[in-house]
Amino acid sequence: MRFDTRLVHGGQRPAPGTGALVPPVHVGVAYDRGSQEPLRYFYARGEQPTREDLEECLAGLEDARFATVYSSGQAASATVLSLLGPGARLVAGDDLYGGTHELFELLGERGVEVRRADLAADPDPGPCDLVWVETPSNPLLKIVDVERVARLAHERGALLAVDNTLASPVLQQPLALGADISVYSTTKFIAGHLDVLGGAVVCDEPGLHERFLRYRTVVGNVPGGLDCYLVHRGLKTLAVRVERQVRTAGLVAAALEDHPAVERVLYPGRAGHPGHAVAARQMRAAGALVSFEYRGDPMRLLERVTLFGAAVSLGGVRSLIEVPAAMTHRPVPRATRRRLGITDALVRLSIGIEDPADLVEDLSAALSS
Ligand code: PLP
Numbered sequence: 001m002r003f004d005t006r007l008v009h010g011g012q013r014p015a016p017g018t019g020a021l022v023p024p025v026h027v028g029v030a031y032d033r034g035s036q037e038p039l040r041y042f043y044a045r046g047e048q049p050t051r052e053d054l055e056e057c058l059a060g061l062e063d064a065r066f067a068t069v070y071s072s073g074q075a076a077s078a079t080v081l082s083l084l085g086p087g088a089r090l091v092a093g094d095d096l097y098g099g100t101h102e103l104f105e106l107l108g109e110r111g112v113e114v115r116r117a118d119l120a121a122d123p124d125p126g127p128c129d130l131v132w133v134e135t136p137s138n139p140l141l142k143i144v145d146v147e148r149v150a151r152l153a154h155e156r157g158a159l160l161a162v163d164n165t166l167a168s169p170v171l172q173q174p175l176a177l178g179a180d181i182s183v184y185s186t187t188k189f190i191a192g193h194l195d196v197l198g199g200a201v202v203c204d205e206p207g208l209h210e211r212f213l214r215y216r217t218v219v220g221n222v223p224g225g226l227d228c229y230l231v232h233r234g235l236k237t238l239a240v241r242v243e244r245q246v247r248t249a250g251l252v253a254a255a256l257e258d259h260p261a262v263e264r265v266l267y268p269g270r271a272g273h274p275g276h277a278v279a280a281r282q283m284r285a286a287g288a289l290v291s292f293e294y295r296g297d298p299m300r301l302l303e304r305v306t307l308f309g310a311a312v313s314l315g316g317v318r319s320l321i322e323v324p325a326a327m328t329h330r331p332v333p334r335a336t337r338r339r340l341g342i343t344d345a346l347v348r349l350s351i352g353i354e355d356p357a358d359l360v361e362d363l364s365a366a367l368s369s
């Protein structure tokens with residue numbers, strides 16, 4: 001079965017008894033022992049059929065044996081980071097989602113040694129136990145060469161985790177590129193409709209999977225059945241949504257490059273982007289996020305657009321606009337933001353599935369006024 005077919009069919013066996021093509025949504029938390037043969041379900045914090053349908057689909061998308069889903073992307077990341085105890089060494093890319101920065105701060109407080117490195121410029125993480133990469137990164141859309149980092153991390157005896165939220169499995173397959181763990185905020189492209197929070201971890205190593213399952217069952221950072229259903233419903237249209245979103249993102253990036261109110265455009269699909277060649281090699285397309293530096297007041301721009309929602313989040317059917325320094329990356333200290341290049345003038349767009357001409361017109365009008 002090819003990728004687009006797996007999206008629709010994965011974890012969607014007709015329900016025994018009724019033949020319902022969409023399996024029922026399970027909401028119960030407790031299961032009767034006498035009604036099962038063999039005995040498999042006990043309590044929904046541990047095992048849950050609707051959750052398992054979604055996990056089967058997500059694992060299949062990366063040709064992996066295992067996936068675990070969570071109540072949010074942060075819950076998924078925290079579960080992966082639970083591999084690290086006091087004294088362990090984490091090396092992470094320098095440009096990351098603001099909430100991930102905060103998770104690393106918590107790790108530092110618990111005695112984990114956290115080092116940040118520009119892995120897009122130099123892929124050698126140095127001595128460590130876990131390497132954490134986000135590519136494309138949020139919000140600068142830097143591209144890290146996953147194959148090279150994986151090779152170097154493994155030479156050091158370290159695992160490589162890739163936060164694949166911005167690409168989604170339709171554009172990039174971290175495990176096939178050599179990573180050990182793919183992490184997702186399924187809130188974004190995977191669910192795609194800005195109406196449900198979720199997270200996922202995909203891996204192919206039984207020992208790792210057992211540790212993630214144990215942590216999730218004990219901590220209880222699980223999603224409920226209704227949320228799993230919503231994520232799975234959105235997932236079925238991932239390929240067609242993203243195809244449209246990427247095409248429009250390319251048009252928007254080109255229009256921004258030509259606009260006099262724009263200082264610079266960051267989009268890995270443009271030839272001038274420093275990660276363009278690596279992105280072309282490891283991604284099916286450059287993604288649906290476009291960042292740029294505006295010559296005016298970016299917060300005023302947010303007031304002038306009419307179709308773009310002035311909101312955080314990304315990857316949904318509706319286009320969004322945000323200013324990372326004031327919104328998603330506010331938790332990152334100002335000095336760090338400056339050093340990374342997350343200026344106060346940086347604007348991040350998440351392109352939805354609206355008519356491309358409407359989006360370009362809306363943005364151009366707002367930039368010109
Ligand atoms: N990873 C990335 C790259 C993100 O952009 C986000 C959220 O914006 C997260 C993780 C956290 O996901 P969630 O908001 O679902 O907890």
